[in-house]
Amino acid sequence: MKTKSLNHTDTRASKPKAILVGVSLPDSLSPSSDISLEELEGLATTAEYEPVASLTQRLSVINAKTFLGSGKVEELKQAVEHHNPEAVIFDEELSPRQNRELEKILKCKVRDRPWIILEIFSNHAKTREAKTQVELAQLKYEMPRLTRMWSHLSRQRGGIGMKDVGETQIQLDRRMIRNQINKLEKKLVQIDKEKKTQRKQREQTYKVxxxxxxxxxxxxxxxxxxxxxxLVExxxxxxxxxxxxxxxxxxxYPVLLSDTVGLIKKLPHDLVASFKSTLDEVRHANLLxxxxxxxxxxxxxxxxxADDLLREMGVDDLDILTVFNKVDALPDIETLDRALNAVPSSVGISCKTGAGLETLREKIVFHYEKKLAPYRLELEHSQAILIQEIKKFALVLNEDYTAEGIVLNLRLSPGSKAKLESILHLSLKTTSGCNET
Ligand SMILES: Nc1nc2c(ncn2[C@@H]2O[C@H](COP(=O)(O)OP(=O)(O)OP(=O)(O)O)[C@@H](O)[C@H]2O)c(=O)[nH]1
Ligand SMILES: [Mg+2]
Structure with missing residues (x-):
């Protein structure tokens, strides 16, 4: 195991200290655990901790009781005695048992990656929806870990009957949590209904x-x-x-753009499940x-x-446009060339300098127009009043006023075609040479 002191010279001195622990597992995508700790450092700092030391280890087997082997736990214990941190944060998910055992040995709070991500989500949640979603995920995370507090208490106080008291209390707590989970799930179903209504109103608009x-x-x-x-941070x-x-x-054209929650590796499963309603915005988009x-x-x-998570969410079959951002911060142009060559029809941009944004707009328009089929609609002059209504569904390319009536050249998505047909009580046919998509 490698122990490294992290020297920060900024104003984080008053924050609770943390020791970070990262392991490289045999099935890890990244052969180096340093990179993973860089991200954990970012997570710990965002959760208002001051990382003071980091420990990394390549593991071939995970110890069921303490995650790390006994020799390594001893080294970690020495680091804890030296730095006296508020918490030791693991970059992996620990089982409730591992968490409990490590706290007992290290005599210090032990946190894992899901906990720290949930903590950040909880601190950043502002709306009713986000707060409900995070609280639900936190309760689901806490549920199997409940024994920690009570087994600790019964040990501390000792005496006959304390174990029973602890167990009864755990059952009561579990029931309370289960009830709270049910309540939150019902609340989310209600929020989801409201969201669905909002989405229905936006159904006809192209969504990115x-x-x-x-x-x-x-x-x-x-x-x-x-x-x-x-908010940009x-x-x-x-x-x-x-x-x-x-x-x-x-x-x-009218296009709706939605900003969504960021993705990260080893995102807690309960969090993904709880954020279903927020992520539905992604599921209902025409272009990602x-x-x-x-x-x-x-x-x-x-x-x-990100690709793996999108696949898990079942949205990888949507149109996806890859945008390489922050090209202003690249050390060389080759990195951009390599990235653009590797992903067909991708764009390089810089939000900072504005480079590439025009190309991105053109790409969005291209994807939008790809979804529309061309139609020709003949109206009588007396129906001119309908044109405003038609424009809500259709992209009107031109209006031709002739002696016989008004000819509109339109572009329509399959959904808006059906809607328009029901309003006008007629059946539209695409103009020749173009196929409806
Ligand atoms: N150099 C450079 N920095 C950028 C550029 N675009 C964004 N940033 C910076 O990157 C950081 C993150 O930007 P955000 O827009 O908050 O990122 P995000 O993807 O919304 O992040 P989350 O909401 O946390 O998922 C901020 O400090 C931005 O100022 C860019 O083109 N160049
Ligand atoms: Mg953001």
Whole structure:
């Protein structure tokens, strides 16, 4: 095991100290555990800890009781005695048993990666939806870990009957948590219903969702394209709610853009499940823009993680446009060339300098128009009043007023075609040479 002191010279001295522990597992994608700790350091700092030391180890087998082997736990204990931290944070998910045993040996709080991610989510949650989703995920995380507190108490107080008291209390606590979980799940179903109504109102509009690894620049891009004022921070998980805005700048059609929660490797499963409603914004999009921070040394792995999560969410069959952001921060142009060559029809941009944003707009328009089929509609002059209504569903390319009536050349998505046909009580046929998609 390698122990490393982390020297920070900023103002974090008053924050609770933490020792970070990273392991490289045999099935790990990254052969180096240093990189993974860099991310854990970011997570710990975002959760308001001051990382004071880090320990890394290559593991071939995980110890069922203490995660690390006994010799390594001893080294960790010495580091704890030396630094006296508030917590030891593991970059992996620990079983409740491992967590309990390690706390007993180290005499210090032990946290794992899911805990720290949940903590950040909980600190950043602002809306009713985000708060409910995080609380639900936290309760599901806590449930199997409940014994910790009571087994500790019964040991401390000793005496006949304390164990029974502890066990009864655990059962009571479990029931309370289960009830609370049920309550929150019902609340989420209600929120989901409200969201569905909002989504229904937006059904006819082309929807683009920004997805990607946390800190890639999704919110910054959202602000660039829509003039919105979404929070942008050099912190992990700055955004927890899906914000939806119209793309205005230099855009010929109404397009809705949504900013979404960032992705990260080893995202706690309960969190993904709880954030179903927020992530539905992604599921209902017509186009996904996968934002990648190309200046990050681990960008390829971050892309893979995001791709895997999108696959798990069942949205990898949607149109996906890859955008390599932060090209202003690249050491050389070859990195961009390599990335663009590896992913067909991707774009390099910088939200900071504005480079590539025009190309990105053109790509979005291209994807939008790809979805529309051309139609010709003949109206009588007396039906001119309908044109405003038609424009809500259709992209009207031109209106030709003749002696016989009005001829409209339209472009329609399959959904808006059906809607328009029901309003006008007629059946539309695509104009020749073009196929409906
Ligand atoms: N150099 C450079 N920095 C950028 C660029 N775009 C965004 N950033 C910075 O990257 C950091 C993260 O930006 P955000 O827009 O908050 O990233 P995000 O993807 O929304 O992050 P989460 O909401 O945490 O998932 C901020 O410090 C931005 O200022 C860029 O083109 N160049
Ligand atoms: Mg964001």
């Amino acid at each position: 969702a920004l997805v990607g690894y946390t800190n890639a620049g999704k919110s910054t891009l959202m602000n660039c394209l829509t003039g919105a004022d979404t 050099n912190k992990l998980f700055a955004t927890l709610d899906a914000t939806v805005r119209k793309i205005k700048k230099n855009f010929p 823009i996968h934002v990648v921070d190309l200046s990050h040394s681990e960008y390829a792995e971050q892309m893979r993680t």
